[in-house]
Amino acid sequence: MGVQSAWLIPVFPLAAFVLIVFIWRPLDLRDRRKAGLAPVAVPAGHETAGAHEIQAHGGPVVVVTEEHEGEGHGGHGAHASNTRFGWASSITAVVAMLASFVWALAVFFQFLSNATLLRNGYQVFTWNWLSLHINGPASSPGSAYAIGFHLDALTAVMLLVVTFVSLLVFFYSQGYMEGDPGYPRFFAWLSLFALSMLLLVLADNFLLLYISWELVGLCSYLLIGYWYERNDPPPAALKAFITTRFGDFGFLIGILVLFAATGTFSFAALPSAVTQMNQNLLTVAMILVFCGAVGKSAQFPLHVWLPDAMEGPTPVSALIHAATMVAAGVYLVARTFLLFRAADPAAFMVVAYIGGFTAFFAATIALVQNDIKRVLAYSTISQLGYMFVGLGVADTQGPGIFHLFTHAFFKALLFLGSGSVIHAMHAARNPEERTQDMRQMGGLASRMKITATCFLMATLSISGFPGFAGFFSKDDIIGQAFDHGQYILYGLTLATAGLTAFYMFRLWFMTFGGRGGRLFGFWGGEYRGVGDPPESSWLITLPLVLLAIPSVFVGYWAWNGRFATFLQGGVQQVFVNPFSIGLTYAGIGIAFVGIGLAWAMYGAGWRWDLAFTRTPVGAFLYRILLNKYYMDELYLWIVRKGVLGLAYAAEAFDRYVIDGLVNGTASAIVTLGADFRRIETGRLQSYAIAIFGGAALLSAAVFIFVQAVK
Amino acid sequence: MSVLSLNSFLVLGAILFCIGLYGALAKRNAISVLMGIEIMLNAVNITLIAFSFFNRTPFAVNLTGQIFAIFIITVAAAEAAVALAMIIAIYRRRVTVDVTEINMMKW
Numbered sequence: 176m177g178v179q180s181a182w183l184i185p186v187f188p189l190a191a192f193v194l195i196v197f198i199w200r201p202l203d204l205r206d207r208r209k210a211g212l213a214p215v216a217v218p219a220g221h222e223t224a225g226a227h228e229i230q231a232h233g234g235p236v237v238v239v240t241e242e243h244e245g246e247g248h249g250g251h252g253a254h255a256s257n258t259r260f261g262w263a264s265s266i267t268a269v270v271a272m273l274a275s276f277v278w279a280l281a282v283f284f285q286f287l288s289n290a291t292l293l294r295n296g297y298q299v300f301t302w303n304w305l306s307l308h309i310n311g312p313a314s315s316p317g318s319a320y321a322i323g324f325h326l327d328a329l330t331a332v333m334l335l336v337v338t339f340v341s342l343l344v345f346f347y348s349q350g351y352m353e354g355d356p357g358y359p360r361f362f363a364w365l366s367l368f369a370l371s372m373l374l375l376v377l378a379d380n381f382l383l384l385y386i387s388w389e390l391v392g393l394c395s396y397l398l399i400g401y402w403y404e405r406n407d408p409p410p411a412a413l414k415a416f417i418t419t420r421f422g423d424f425g426f427l428i429g430i431l432v433l434f435a436a437t438g439t440f441s442f443a444a445l446p447s448a449v450t451q452m453n454q455n456l457l458t459v460a461m462i463l464v465f466c467g468a469v470g471k472s473a474q475f476p477l478h479v480w481l482p483d484a485m486e487g488p489t490p491v492s493a494l495i496h497a498a499t500m501v502a503a504g505v506y507l508v509a510r511t512f513l514l515f516r517a518a519d520p521a522a523f524m525v526v527a528y529i530g531g532f533t534a535f536f537a538a539t540i541a542l543v544q545n546d547i548k549r550v551l552a553y554s555t556i557s558q559l560g561y562m563f564v565g566l567g568v569a570d571t572q573g574p575g576i577f578h579l580f581t582h583a584f585f586k587a588l589l590f591l592g593s594g595s596v597i598h599a600m601h602a603a604r605n606p607e608e609r610t611q612d613m614r615q616m617g618g619l620a621s622r623m624k625i626t627a628t629c630f631l632m633a634t635l636s637i638s639g640f641p642g643f644a645g646f647f648s649k650d651d652i653i654g655q656a657f658d659h660g661q662y663i664l665y666g667l668t669l670a671t672a673g674l675t676a677f678y679m680f681r682l683w684f685m686t687f688g689g690r691g692g693r694l695f696g697f698w699g700g701e702y703r704g705v706g707d708p709p710e711s712s713w714l715i716t717l718p719l720v721l722l723a724i725p726s727v728f729v730g731y732w733a734w735n736g737r738f739a740t741f742l743q744g745g746v747q748q749v750f751v752n753p754f755s756i757g758l759t760y761a762g763i764g765i766a767f768v769g770i771g772l773a774w775a776m777y778g779a780g781w782r783w784d785l786a787f788t789r790t791p792v793g794a795f796l797y798r799i800l801l802n803k804y805y806m807d808e809l810y811l812w813i814v815r816k817g818v819l820g821l822a823y824a825a826e827a828f829d830r831y832v833i834d835g836l837v838n839g840t841a842s843a844i845v846t847l848g849a850d851f852r853r854i855e856t857g858r859l860q861s862y863a864i865a866i867f868g869g870a871a872l873l874s875a876a877v878f879i880f881v882q883a884v885k
Numbered sequence: 886m887s888v889l890s891l892n893s894f895l896v897l898g899a900i901l902f903c904i905g906l907y908g909a910l911a912k913r914n915a916i917s918v919l920m921g922i923e924i925m926l927n928a929v930n931i932t933l934i935a936f937s938f939f940n941r942t943p944f945a946v947n948l949t950g951q952i953f954a955i956f957i958i959t960v961a962a963a964e965a966a967v968a969l970a971m972i973i974a975i976y977r978r979r980v981t982v983d984v985t986e987i988n989m990m991k992w
Binding site for chain 1: 909911
C-alpha cells in the first residue's frame with residue numbers, strides 16, 4: 176500500500192463506474208419498471224423555462240440560456256424513493272471513493288514523511304502506448320509515445336483534494352439525489368468523473384493529460400445535462416462543452432507546437448528540452464496551452480459557461496464546477512510551471528492579467544445576482560482568477576496552488592451548503608415550485624443550525640477573515656502581487672477581496688440572516704419564503720461538517736512556509752508572517768469594509784443599495800451588472816452577425832460564383848449550340864462551298880507564309 | 886511557234902477545275918452538279934498527266950501520274966454510275982432533281 180500501487184487510486188472509481196453501468200443500472204431500471212415508476216422524471220415547469228430559441232433567417236437555431244427560476248432537485252421530494260439497486264449503486268460509488276481516498280491519504284503521508292520521495296517524486300509506471308518506427312530507430316525522438324503515472328508533491332496534494340471532496344460529495348449526493356429516477360446514472364457519471372480527474376492529476380505527460388482533460392469535460396457535460404428532460408440543462412451543458420472546446424483548441428495546438436519542437440510529451444523531459452527551443456515560439460506555445468486553462472477554469476472571455484453550468488445538480492456544481500475540474504486549469508499551469516518560466520515573462524503576465532481581470536470582473540457581477548448558486552458560480556470564477564494571479568506573479572507554484580487547495584474545501588462547502596438550503600426550500604414548498612432565489616429566503620440560520628454554522632465558516636474563509644483558511648491563501652497572493660511590483664494586479668486583487676467579502680456576506684444575510692435576527696441580524700431573522708424549511712438529513716449535513724473543519728484550519732499549513740516547502744519537494748521556502756506586514760492589514764481592513772457594508776444593507780436593513788440603484792448612474796451600473804456585462808448577448812450577436820454572416824457569405828459565394836461557373840459553362844455551350852446549328856442547312860452545296868473556301872483560304876495562307884519565309 | 890510547256894497544261898487544268906467547281910457549287914440540277922464534278926476530276930487528270938509527262942529524265946520515264954489518272958477515270962466511271970443511280974432513286978421518290986430541295990440532312 177502506498178506509492179508503488181498508486182495506480183489503484185483511479186481504478187476504484189473505474190470499477191464502481193463499470194459495476195453501476197453494467198449491473199446496478201439495468202437492475203434498477205427493471206425494478207422501476209416493475210414498480211410502475213417513471214424511468215425519467217416528469218418535466219415540471221416546462222412553460223416557465225427560460226431557454227429562448229432564436230431563429231435567425233431560418234438558419235441554425237441559437238440557444239441562449241437565461242436566468243432560471245430555481246433548480247429543484249431530486250425530482251419529486253419525499254414521495255419518491257430509491258430501489259434497492261439505486262442504493263447499491265450509491266454505496267458502490269461511495270465505497271470505491273473511500274478506498275481511493277484512503278489510498279491517496281496513504282500516499283500523501285508517505286510524501287510528508289519521506290524526504291527522498293518528496294524530493295524525487297515517484298514514477299508509478301510507464302507504458303509504451305504507441306511505438307512508431309517510421310523515421311528511424313526506436314530511440315529516435317517522436318517514435319515512442321509513452322504514458323505513465325507520476326507522483327510528486329503537487330500530485331499528492333491534488334489527489335488528496337480530489338478524493339476528499341469527491342468522497343464527501345458522493346456521500347452527500349446519496350441524500351440530495353434520493354428518489355431521483357436517474358439515481359444510478361448519476362453515480363455512474365460521478366464515478367467516471369472521479370476516474371478522469373484522478374487520471375488528469377496523475378498523468379506524467381501531455382498526451383494522457385489531454386485525454387483526461389477531455390474526459391472531465393465530457394463528464395461535466397453529462398452531469399450539467401443530467402436532468403435532460405427539463406428545458407434549461409441541455410443547452411447549458413452544450414454551452415459548457417462548446418465554450419471549453421474553444422480553449423481546448425488552443426491547448427491542443429500548444430501541445431503540438433511543443434511536441435513538434437521537442438519531440439516529447441513528457442513533463443519530466445520537457446523543461447530541459449524547451450531550452451533548445453526558440454523562446455518566442457515557446458512563449459506562443461505556452462499562451463496557447465494557457466488557452467486550455469482559460470476555457471476549463473472559466474476565465475474571461477470564456478467564463479460564460481460556468482454560471483449556466485449551475486443547471487446541473489448542486490453536488491455536481493460543488494465537485495466539478497467549484498472544487499476540482501475548474502481548478503484543472505490552475506493545475507495545468509502549475510504542472511507546466513517550469514515551461515512557463517522558460518518562456519518569455521510575457522507568458523506569465525498573460526496568465527496573471529487574465530486572472531486578475533477575471534477575478535475583479537466576476538466579483539462585480541456576483542454583487543447583484545439573486546440566485547444563490549449563481550453568486551457562488553461567479554465567486555468561483557473570481558477565486559480561480561486569484562489562483563492565476565498567484566501563479567503568474569510568484570516565483571513558485573506555492574501561492575496559486577495553496578489557494579486552489581483551500582478554495583476546494585470552502586467552495587465545495589459553500590455549494591453543498593447552498594444545496595442543503597435548496598433542498599430545504601424545496602421540502603418546505605409545494606413540490607411543483609422550486610426556488611433558489613435568495614429574495615425568498617432569509618433567517619434560515621435559526622432553522623438550519625448545522626448548515627448555517629458550516630456555511631458561515633466557509634463564508635468567513637472565502638471573505639479572508641483573519642485566521643481562516645482563505646485568509647492565508649488569498650492574502651499571500653495579494654502580497655505576492657505587491658512584492659513583485661505588479662501594482663495594477665495588487666489593486667485589482669485587493670479590490671476584489673473587498674467585493675468578495677461584500678457579496679458573500681450579502682449572500683449570508685439574504686439567506687441565513689436578515690433584519691430582526693440575533694446578533695444584529697447575523698443569525699436568523701425574517702423568512703421571506705413560504706412553508707417551513709427544515710434542517711436537512713444527516714446524509715447532507717455530515718459532509719458539511721467534515722468540510723467545515725479543513726475550511727477553517729488548512730490555512731495553517733502555510734505557516735512557516737510548510738506548504739510551499741512541501742510543494743517544492745522539500746526545498747525550504749522563505750516565509751514571512753502575514754501579520755507582521757502592514758499590507759496584510761489593508762487586506763483585512765478592506766474585507767471588513769465589505770462585510771460591514773453587507774451588514775448595513777442586508778443585515779441591518781438600511782437599503783443603501785436600493786437608494787443607489789434609483790440614481791441614474793446607479794441604475795445604469797446595476798443593469799449592466801445584472802446582465803453580466805451583456806457578455807451572452809455579445810456572443811450571441813457575434814454568432815448572429817459574424818458567424819452566420821460569414822456562413823451566408825460563403826453560401827452566396829458557393830451559389831453565385833462556384834455554381835455560376837459550372838452552370839454558366841453549361842448554359843453558354845447550350846446557347847452557342849443553338850446558334851451554331853443554323854449552319855447545318857443540310858444543303859450539300861453550302862458544305863462544299865465551306866470545304867473549298869476553307870481549302871482556298873488555307874492554301875492562300877500557306878502561300879503567303881511561304882512567300883514571307885522566303 | 887511555241888512549244889507546249891507545263892504551264893499551258895496547268896492553266897488548262899485550273900480553268901477546267903474552276904469551271905467544274907462552279908458547276909458543282911452553283912447548279913441546281915443534280916445532273917449538272919455531277920457533270921461539274923466530272924469536269925473537276927478530268928481537270929485533275931490533266932494536271933497529273935502533265936506533271937508526269939514533264940517529270941522525266943533522258944533515261945527514265947515516270948508513269949506514276951498516268952497510272953493515277955487511269956485509276957481516277959475508273960473511279961469516276963463507278964462514281965458516275967452510283968451518282969446517276971442515286972439521282973434516279975431520289976427523282977422517283979421526290980419527283981425533283983433540284984439539290985436545294987434535297988436538304989433532309991439538317992439539324
